[in-house]
Amino acid sequence: MAIDKEKIKQAIRLFLEGIGEDPDREGLKETPDRIARMWEEFDRQREFNFKLFEEFGDYNEMVIVKDIRFYSLCEHHLLPFFGKVHIAYIPDKVVCGLSKLVRTVKAFSLRPQVQERLTQQIADFLQEQLNPKGVAVVIEAEHLCMSMRGVMTPGHITVTSALRGIFLKDLRTREEFLKLIGKQGL
Ligand SMILES: Nc1nc2c(ncn2[C@@H]2O[C@H](COP(=O)(O)OP(=O)(O)OP(=O)(O)O)[C@@H](O)[C@H]2O)c(=O)[nH]1
Ligand SMILES: [Zn+2]
Numbered sequence: 001m002a003i004d005k006e007k008i009k010q011a012i013r014l015f016l017e018g019i020g021e022d023p024d025r026e027g028l029k030e031t032p033d034r035i036a037r038m039w040e041e042f043d044r045q046r047e048f049n050f051k052l053f054e055e056f057g058d059y060n061e062m063v064i065v066k067d068i069r070f071y072s073l074c075e076h077h078l079l080p081f082f083g084k085v086h087i088a089y090i091p092d093k094v095v096c097g098l099s100k101l102v103r104t105v106k107a108f109s110l111r112p113q114v115q116e117r118l119t120q121q122i123a124d125f126l127q128e129q130l131n132p133k134g135v136a137v138v139i140e141a142e143h144l145c146m147s148m149r150g151v152m153t154p155g156h157i158t159v160t161s162a163l164r165g166i167f168l169k170d171l172r173t174r175e176e177f178l179k180l181i182g183k184q185g186l
Contacts, residue, residue: 003043005036012036042110048103050129052094060133062173064088065101066181074145075112083141083157086181089126090133090166090173101126115141115160123162134165136177 009032016023016031023029066086074081087101108121123137138161147154166173178184 008036046107072109072113077145079144081143086138088136119160119162127164134167136167
């Protein structure tokens with residue numbers, strides 16, 4: 001996805017006019033450029049190299065990174081939805097650096113999204129990169145499009161999950177994951 005800063009700037013200027021603002025007033029005159037730079041920054045944050053380590057090949061227990069804070073934008077209103085991602089996988093001969101799990105979250109969240117797709121994309125990407133025995137992803141989020149407008153339900157939490165491999169097939173593995181992230185009985 002290439003970022004076209006000029007298009008973003010034109011669109012934001014037009015948008016500001018559309019909501020009855022003067023895009024040339026002091027506080028707003030740099031806003032189109034700021035927003036274009038912000039998307040350029042999102043674009044940079046999405047890029048990374050997924051590196052594998054084989055030297056921990058004998059570790060075949062569950063790896064969990066929980067409470068990964070994330071921010072995304074709902075594709076319907078372009079308002080933020082944000083919360084926590086919990087990721088687990090059971091390696092099969094290779095592991096990745098823990099930060100790569102967080103970078104995976106950023107890679108898929110910094111774009112117009114829906115929570116379900118974000119959850120699945122993280123799980124599928126990790127399954128593909130690590131080829132592990134299984135992957136589990138749970139996301140808990142508040143959607144500002146439901147909090148500050150529309151149904152106006154601040155504080156709600158939407159929970160989504162994507163299970164792959166052994167997490168799907170084996171109830172005990174799934175329960176261990178839920179217990180370790182503190183979501184047993186979910
Ligand atoms: N499934 C899903 N829905 C989402 C997500 N983010 C926002 N939505 C919903 O997307 C829907 C868009 O519905 P529309 O009826 O087209 O839009 P709207 O008229 O602005 O909807 P209201 O929010 O009910 O006023 C809303 O129900 C939102 O709550 C998401 O991540 N997943
Ligand atoms: Zn929305």
